[in-house]
Each structure stands twice: as C-alpha cells, then as structure tokens.
C-alpha cells in the first residue's frame with residue numbers, strides 16, 4: 558500500500574500579519590510536490606493564509622478546535638468556523654495542549670468526534686514524555702491515547718484521520734528521535750491498529766514530529782511506517798521547510 562506523504566508545518570503561537578506574507582510568499586515558490594504540504598497558522602491568520610494559498614496546492618490546518626458546535630463558550634472556535642476558511646486538517650491532542658492546558662484523553666476524543674462529524678480530518682497527536690520512555694512506557698502511553706479515541710469514534714474512523722507521533726522529549730529540544738526509534742513506535746502503532754482493523758492499519762498515515770529538520774528528515778522518510786512529518790520550529794523558515802518537503806520526494 559502506497560501512502561502519500563504529508564509534510565505539515567505547525568506554526569504554533571508565532572507569526573504576524575507581516576511575517577506571514579513573506580513566509581507564505583517563500584512557500585509559494587516551492588513548485589509541485591508528490592507530498593501533501595500542510596500549514597497550520599494561529600486562528601486569527603486563517604483568513605489571510607486561506608486567501609494567500611487559494612491558488613496553490615498548499616493545504617490549510619488549524620491547531621485546535623472546540624468540541625462544542627456553537628453557543629456560550631467564550632474564547633472557543635468551532636469546527637464550522639474552521640470549515641468557513643477552507644481548513645482541511647485540525648491538530649488535536651498536541652502535547653502542548655495536553656500538558657499546558659490540561660486536555661485529557663477523553664476531551665481530545667470528543668474533539669476528534671466533532672471534527673469527524675463535520676467532515677474535516679483530525680490530525681491526532683500522541684506521544685510519551687522522557688520519563689515515560691525511560692520507564693519503558695512509550696507504547697503503553699501511545700496505546701492509551703489511541704484507545705480513548707477508538708472508544709469514542711470507533712477504529713474505522715481512523716481511515717478518515719491522520720496520526721502524528723510526537724515524543725514530548727523531542728519537541729522543541731533539537732533532539733529528534735532517530736529514524737529507527739520513530740520507525741519502532743510507528744510500527745507498533747500500526748500493528749496495534751491491525752489487531753482491530755487490517756484496512757485501517759494499512760491506510761492510516763502516521764507522521765513523526767519532534768525537532769524535524771532537513772538534515773534529519775530524509776532518514777525518517779525512508780522508514781516504511783513513517784508517512785511524513787509534523788514540523789514545528791523549522792516550518793517558520795520557508796527555505797528549511799521546503800528543503801524538508803523535498804526530502805519527502
């Protein structure tokens with residue numbers, strides 16, 4: 558089964574009206590790619606970015622969403638609002654949301670459901686902390702985070718989702734997992750899913766995230782179960798991000 562690679566840039570809480578013009582300008586010079594190239598700006602810039610990329614192959618993502626449809630939820634943003642701006646993917650369960658804003662596995666699962674119900678695509682982030690890795694709990698943690706979503710939406714829904722494995726110790730630290738470490742976890746995620754659904758396990762794209770740079774991405778992309786990358790810091794530099802996209806082929 559050939560799975561298309563996805564290279565996604567999570568801009569996190571970075572950028573301004575002005576800086577985005579030059580970042581997108583740089584990305585628009587990239588030319589064609591066999592991979593799907595995705596960018597996730599902060600909410601206030603979705604409109605601006607959506608307009609700037611409308612004639613390109615770049616795909617829009619959001620970094621979070623509410624699990625409610627509408628109403629008295631001050632400060633929240635609904636899936637239908639994201640849909641208005643042509644968003645395709647929604648990052649959910651990013652470790653920064655889990656650790657800094659207390660999102661639980663169950664809350665993440667209800668957000669996944671809201672996104673799926675509207676026909677957009679969740680990009681579900683999972684991954685272990687350094688402490689969990691050192692106590693050999695990497696897979697247990699990933700499986701628990703996946704299971705909460707499976708319990709809520711069923712395993713078949715994973716055909717309409719993307720998984721991003723992001724070990725917390727590799728995020729923003731400059732210390733990427735090695736290609737072999739990533740492959741190891743991606744393979745165990747896929748084999749766990751295959752016990753529930755062969756077809757989901759074959760189809761679901763599993764991205765790696767955590768200090769991805771152009772100098773490390775080609776080794777990662779050569780791994781059979783690594784279907785792309787979720788890039789943080791390096792996605793704020795058009796040249797570096799394009800270089801990563803190029804290594805995906």
Ligand SMILES: O=C(CO)COP(=O)(O)O
Pocket residue numbers: 567651723727728729730731766767768769787788789790791
């Ligand atoms: O969290 C990440 C992407 O969602 C990874 O961030 P860095 O690439 O900056 O480590």
